[in-house]
Amino acid sequence: MEYISTRGKVGSIGFIDAFMMGLANDGGLLIPKNIPVIPVETLQAWSKLSYTELVLELFSYFTNDEIPKEELKQLVEASYSTFRHPEVTPVTKLSDDLYLLELFHGPTFAFKDVALQFMGQFYSYVAKKKGVRINILGATSGDTGASAIEGVRGKDGIKICILHPHGKVSKVQELQMTTVQDDNVLNLSVDGNFDDCQRIIKELFADLEFKSANDLAAINSINFVRILAQIVYYFYAYFKVADNIGTTKVNFSVPTGNFGDIFAGYMAKRMGLPVGKLILATNENNILERFIKEGVYMPGDFRMTYSPSMDIQVASNFERYLYYVLGEDPELITKLMEQFKVEGEISIDGEALAKVQAEFAAHGVLGAECLATISSVKTDANYLLDPHSACGVAAAKACAAPNELTVSLATAHPAKFNEAIELCGIEQQYPEQIKALFDKEQRQTRIAGDKDAIAKAIEVFYKG
Numbered sequence: 001m002e003y004i005s006t007r008g009k010v011g012s013i014g015f016i017d018a019f020m021m022g023l024a025n026d027g028g029l030l031i032p033k034n035i036p037v038i039p040v041e042t043l044q045a046w047s048k049l050s051y052t053e054l055v056l057e058l059f060s061y062f063t064n065d066e067i068p069k070e071e072l073k074q075l076v077e078a079s080y081s082t083f084r085h086p087e088v089t090p091v092t093k094l095s096d097d098l099y100l101l102e103l104f105h106g107p108t109f110a111f112k113d114v115a116l117q118f119m120g121q122f123y124s125y126v127a128k129k130k131g132v133r134i135n136i137l138g139a140t141s142g143d144t145g146a147s148a149i150e151g152v153r154g155k156d157g158i159k160i161c162i163l164h165p166h167g168k169v170s171k172v173q174e175l176q177m178t179t180v181q182d183d184n185v186l187n188l189s190v191d192g193n194f195d196d197c198q199r200i201i202k203e204l205f206a207d208l209e210f211k212s213a214n215d216l217a218a219i220n221s222i223n224f225v226r227i228l229a230q231i232v233y234y235f236y237a238y239f240k241v242a243d244n245i246g247t248t249k250v251n252f253s254v255p256t257g258n259f260g261d262i263f264a265g266y267m268a269k270r271m272g273l274p275v276g277k278l279i280l281a282t283n284e285n286n287i288l289e290r291f292i293k294e295g296v297y298m299p300g301d302f303r304m305t306y307s308p309s310m311d312i313q314v315a316s317n318f319e320r321y322l323y324y325v326l327g328e329d330p331e332l333i334t335k336l337m338e339q340f341k342v343e344g345e346i347s348i349d350g351e352a353l354a355k356v357q358a359e360f361a362a363h364g365v366l367g368a369e370c371l372a373t374i375s376s377v378k379t380d381a382n383y384l385l386d387p388h389s390a391c392g393v394a395a396a397k398a399c400a401a402p403n404e405l406t407v408s409l410a411t412a413h414p415a416k417f418n419e420a421i422e423l424c425g426i427e428q429q430y431p432e433q434i435k436a437l438f439d440k441e442q443r444q445t446r447i448a449g450d451k452d453a454i455a456k457a458i459e460v461f462y463k464g
């Protein structure tokens, strides 16, 4: 498999080079040159595999044997040995036609661990194999940061700097990031919102001189390996709930901010997994819902919500989807992304919009509906959802037709978001690992949302 950029100016590169490049050097996003289609017989064989076996089979279509088989196996096994559930991402039944895919059994209690535990191992492997320094730079609205830090804390040859929006992540998310004392970790608490953090890191990655002088590497879902690792659990969940592998259709409802997780579902569908609807769940920051319903991609006013990880207006991975839905035309994507930068809007209509609407359904879940869903699922099924997962369930209920089988992604553990849970009048028990965070000392640097100030701070950290 070779990798190309959505903007057409990065030639075909290999798997490890794509991993190390992160954001494509032409400012676009890397994607596989072809999407492999998995035959039905292979799907049937895969349905009997354990989670780690499935990872290895699926990765083999993308990694070009650049990592010797036995070494990849060790990396994958080490990555998922940190999960608290033997199935890694188990599926649980909520009602006759609605299932939850529990993605929060990793070390930081959020779905991000599924990819970032692997990426931490993989960065460490590359650092040793190639003898290179790796300086990770990432932006987070709360979950990615903690998970990425956990994946590489204390690892030789790797430093990590994470930008989070000051005061706009949950208390537990903040503690998970800022109580880590390893010297290879820097947390910058940025005045602004997540979109500011993401814009700044993308500008720094796009400055190729700065990128190369500082050996920058990406852990956000601009890095295709994030998407790849997340594709696996769509297959795994499908195998758990489908009666007839290869013919039964299953919808997936996905709480979405940066469009990465649902884009992994889109890739799974393109790879031949019989996915029905991809249901996109947003909160009040509903740029993606408006795009799917009206074809207009234009940021609205930023809102703080009960589901802070989804408080995002400009979704990174949207460019990858746009590339596919508009006929894989890199010149058109370059033009549209330039236009978005200048005018702040992209619109599609006609056939393209019809195509989007055939692939996706969308539902924006406002605060009251989110809390009502947490309460009703707790009462009816004795299951405590976190506010992001509640958006997924609410969207599944709004968009799936009766008798359609739907898997809703439970993306985080409720203990990460007690602010919303206690508003529902529910008292929850924290897992020990989360309880312990409240007694630890925090380390973070408050900084203006200014690219130059941030560039200076990270340069000092990486060179120190």
Ligand SMILES: N[C@@H](CCOP(=O)(O)O)C(=O)O
Residues within 6 Å of the ligand: 139, 140, 141, 142, 143, 144, 145, 219, 220, 221, 222, 257, 258, 260, 261, 309, 310, 316
């Ligand atoms: N929701 C994310 C935002 C960053 O998204 P990513 O897909 O690029 O990691 C978070 O919790 O940080």
